[in-house]
Amino acid sequence: MEENYEESEVVKIATMGLGFYIRRKLLNVHISDLAHLAERVRQYKIERNLKSKSFSRKEIVRYVAMGSSSEESDFEIEVDLA
Incomplete structure (x- = not known):
């Protein structure tokens, strides 16, 4: 049946x-x-990709690692962050 x-x-x-x-x-x-549908979908995907690239940020994580030894008994610690 067609x-x-x-x-x-x-x-x-x-x-x-x-x-x-x-x-x-x-x-x-x-x-x-x-053809018009395909063009509109393509345009939407391009716009979405451009928006996502312009707002994407890489998070920068900074941390301080602290170690201790048995010889250290001074609990005064000074930390400078810039």
Whole structure:
């Protein structure tokens, strides 16, 4: 049994298969064909990658390791951090 779908129906079906966040971005956008859908998804992914790269930061962790020996009995410790 062969069924023929209009391209607008195929676009709706394909859109439902997208992830939630992409689908939400396309909620009020008229998409006429599959090529237009593919282009919009590609643009969204590029925008998302650019945003995530501009806000990504590497955390810098600084720590002080302290050791003790049995000869040390002075509990006064001075720590300078810059």
